Amino acid sequence: MNGTSGRFAGLPVTLDDIRRAAARIDSSIVHTPVLFSELLNAALGIDLWFKCENMQHIGAFKSRGACNAVFSLTAAEAAAGVVTHSSGNHAAALARAAVIRKIRAHIVMPRNSAEVKLAAVRRLGVTPILCEPSAESREATAREVVAATGATLIHPYDDVRVIAGQGTTGLELLEQVTDLDLVVVPVGGGGLLSGMLIALKSLNPELLVYAAEPTLADDAARSLRSGVIEQPLRYDTIADGLRTPLGQLTFPVMQRLLDDILLVDESAIQEAAATIQAELRVVAEPSGAVPLAAVMQHKEKFVGRRVAVVISGGNRDPRAA
Amino acid sequence: MNGTSGRFAGLPVTLDDIRRAAARIDSSIVHTPVLFSELLNAALGIDLWFKCENMQHIGAFKSRGACNAVFSLTAAEAAAGVVTHSSGNHAAALARAAVIRKIRAHIVMPRNSAEVKLAAVRRLGVTPILCEPSAESREATAREVVAATGATLIHPYDDVRVIAGQGTTGLELLEQVTDLDLVVVPVGGGGLLSGMLIALKSLNPELLVYAAEPTLADDAARSLRSGVIEQPLRYDTIADGLRTPLGQLTFPVMQRLLDDILLVDESAIQEAAATIQAELRVVAEPSGAVPLAAVMQHKEKFVGRRVAVVISGGNRDPRAA
Numbered sequence: 001m002n003g004t005s006g007r008f009a010g011l012p013v014t015l016d017d018i019r020r021a022a023a024r025i026d027s028s029i030v031h032t033p034v035l036f037s038e039l040l041n042a043a044l045g046i047d048l049w050f051k052c053e054n055m056q057h058i059g060a061f062k063s064r065g066a067c068n069a070v071f072s073l074t075a076a077e078a079a080a081g082v083v084t085h086s087s088g089n090h091a092a093a094l095a096r097a098a099v100i101r102k103i104r105a106h107i108v109m110p111r112n113s114a115e116v117k118l119a120a121v122r123r124l125g126v127t128p129i130l131c132e133p134s135a136e137s138r139e140a141t142a143r144e145v146v147a148a149t150g151a152t153l154i155h156p157y158d159d160v161r162v163i164a165g166q167g168t169t170g171l172e173l174l175e176q177v178t179d180l181d182l183v184v185v186p187v188g189g190g191g192l193l194s195g196m197l198i199a200l201k202s203l204n205p206e207l208l209v210y211a212a213e214p215t216l217a218d219d220a221a222r223s224l225r226s227g228v229i230e231q232p233l234r235y236d237t238i239a240d241g242l243r244t245p246l247g248q249l250t251f252p253v254m255q256r257l258l259d260d261i262l263l264v265d266e267s268a269i270q271e272a273a274a275t276i277q278a279e280l281r282v283v284a285e286p287s288g289a290v291p292l293a294a295v296m297q298h299k300e301k302f303v304g305r306r307v308a309v310v311i312s313g314g315n316r317d318p319r320a321a
Numbered sequence: 322m323n324g325t326s327g328r329f330a331g332l333p334v335t336l337d338d339i340r341r342a343a344a345r346i347d348s349s350i351v352h353t354p355v356l357f358s359e360l361l362n363a364a365l366g367i368d369l370w371f372k373c374e375n376m377q378h379i380g381a382f383k384s385r386g387a388c389n390a391v392f393s394l395t396a397a398e399a400a401a402g403v404v405t406h407s408s409g410n411h412a413a414a415l416a417r418a419a420v421i422r423k424i425r426a427h428i429v430m431p432r433n434s435a436e437v438k439l440a441a442v443r444r445l446g447v448t449p450i451l452c453e454p455s456a457e458s459r460e461a462t463a464r465e466v467v468a469a470t471g472a473t474l475i476h477p478y479d480d481v482r483v484i485a486g487q488g489t490t491g492l493e494l495l496e497q498v499t500d501l502d503l504v505v506v507p508v509g510g511g512g513l514l515s516g517m518l519i520a521l522k523s524l525n526p527e528l529l530v531y532a533a534e535p536t537l538a539d540d541a542a543r544s545l546r547s548g549v550i551e552q553p554l555r556y557d558t559i560a561d562g563l564r565t566p567l568g569q570l571t572f573p574v575m576q577r578l579l580d581d582i583l584l585v586d587e588s589a590i591q592e593a594a595a596t597i598q599a600e601l602r603v604v605a606e607p608s609g610a611v612p613l614a615a616v617m618q619h620k621e622k623f624v625g626r627r628v629a630v631v632i633s634g635g636n637r638d639p640r641a642a
Contacts (some may be wrong), residue, residue: 016472033354033376035376038378039444039445055354055356055601055602055603057359059602123360124360162557239585277604278639280376280637281375281376281380281596281603281604282376282603283602283603283604284606287332314602315602318599
């Protein structure tokens with residue numbers, strides 16, 4: 001039941017780290033609601049609970065990890081600012097956390113980022129640093145900022161402070177819903193998943209935790225089979241938040257603690273997003289609908305059980321369907 | 322501070338009625354979340370809180386009043402079932418309340434009701450009784466059901482049990498948000514508004530309560546000016562839940578307790594619904610966006626204050642924008 005013995009030995013983050021993160025970020029994040037739909041439950045034959053991180057500040061769980069990372073900096077580190085490269089929700093989340101701590105944030109974003117993501121950063125008073133749309137350009141630009149400013153790089157997921165922050169989603173969920181059998185979490189880089197695995201499995205070793213991943217971005221499933229971090233082979237899933245490879249810190253947590261990973265089709269993701277809108281009257285971005293898609297596409301694994309799914313974000317591109 | 326003296330004398334519902342309703346329906350309704358958006362607050366210069374009745378069962382506050390009415394029936398009354406005529410959320414709410422109490426519900430709906438509203442009733446296992454799309458046909462059909470079955474008519478708003486049930490929204494809001502200056506409530510028939518007025522003004526006489534109404538359905542504003550219940554003159558506002566006239570029970574409560582009524586344009590309603598979706602990641606039906614539309618269109622009345630708006634429902638017609 002702690003992070004230093006047995007199956008938790010050697011993992012990069014402990015339950016205590018997550019509890020400290022929860023205290024550190026408490027007044028700067030939303031304790032997001034858990035919703036359910038009687039009619040959806042009746043239709044599926046499952047007791048389904050939705051942890052609504054789409055209602056988190058900036059519309060995604062990323063605010064938790066970004067706040068924990070920024071608030072963990074020493075005064076000297078903070079004075080030099082923070083930097084990250086991201087085309088997604090981590091960019092806005094880090095900008096917001098820096099605004100709260102009143103420090104500089106250098107946000108490197110590809111020139112072709114969605115206008116809505118660029119606007120989300122600008123609204124916080126931070127001007128994105130534009131780079132070419134390649135991993136090389138992103139990383140090189142971020143390194144230049146570090147060299148010039150001494151800012152601390154906050155990786156979107158492969159960072160113990162970020163993982164601990166995302167894990168607070170699991171602490172909250174278990175305070176809000178009792179007697180869960182199973183939790184389904186989306187996996188991109190694995191920050192949310194590894195943080196929640198440590199929180200959930202530490203507090204309840206019997207609880208099953210499944211990852212959900214698009215078939216078109218099945219690098220996590222392949223990595224778990226091969227035992228090494230595999231790269232994405234294509235980048236065209238509508239679940240744009242899940243197109244990233246696993247991290248050096250997140251992958252070993254998944255190898256140790258994850259019970260299963262379920263792949264979902266693009267059509268199932270779209271159906272799940274529409275179901276969330278119709279039955280819960282909330283907006284999920286495609287990545288945030290992937291766990292419900294897994295439940296609907298692999299229904300036989302869930303029937304008759306008490307299941308929580310994380311709606312990880314709600315920043316749907318208004319130009320998309 | 323009670324319903325029998327001073328400005329509350331003679332009103333059809335008391336704070337105690339609303340408290341009893343809250344206890345009666347407690348396990349059958351959602352204690353809906355209150356959300357806020359830091360960025361929206363910063364943009365408007367207002368501390369805005371959203372009471373999310375779009376996340377209520379069947380997607381609207383109507384579940385509160387319907388449950389209170391059905392659960393208040395004597396065993397003999399219940400045995401004969403309930404009846405209503407409605408083209409909107411009250412139909413599904415009453416059907417659901419009847420299913421919970423395991424009694425018959427006769428739901429009279431115009432033939433030309435939105436397919437989504439008909440489907441919402443059918444999903445609950447209740448077959449709507451279709452009538453012609455006129456007030457006369459609706460009322461005559463409901464009377465025939467009463468004559469044939471002895472069922473109790475549950476009016477969508479002009480019913481003390483319904484008003485008391487809707488008023489529980491106000492009790493909850495004051496438990497969830499402290500130090501409010503002002504609450505904005507949409508007005509159609511006035512059930513939600515009159516119930517909330519009694520709850521809010523009984524508990525906090527200093528709290529201002531404003532109604533919000535579409536300019537295209539300004540019958541409540543005209544009624545308050547003339548002192549008699551005026552009829553709607555047109556039925557084409559996109560806020561389809563607010564096309565109804567005030568009731569004999571709800572109007573006197575408004576005359577006594579309401580501080581102001583604000584009219585809003587159709588474009589403001591659409592902008593408010595889009596703002597709710599973008600900033601809060603939740604879905605409001607047009608009627609549910611009318612209070613925010615009032616805040617945005619009459620911003621000068623709200624700047625610098627702590628304001629709650631009720632998102633009354635989230636059943637947006639999927640065929641509409």
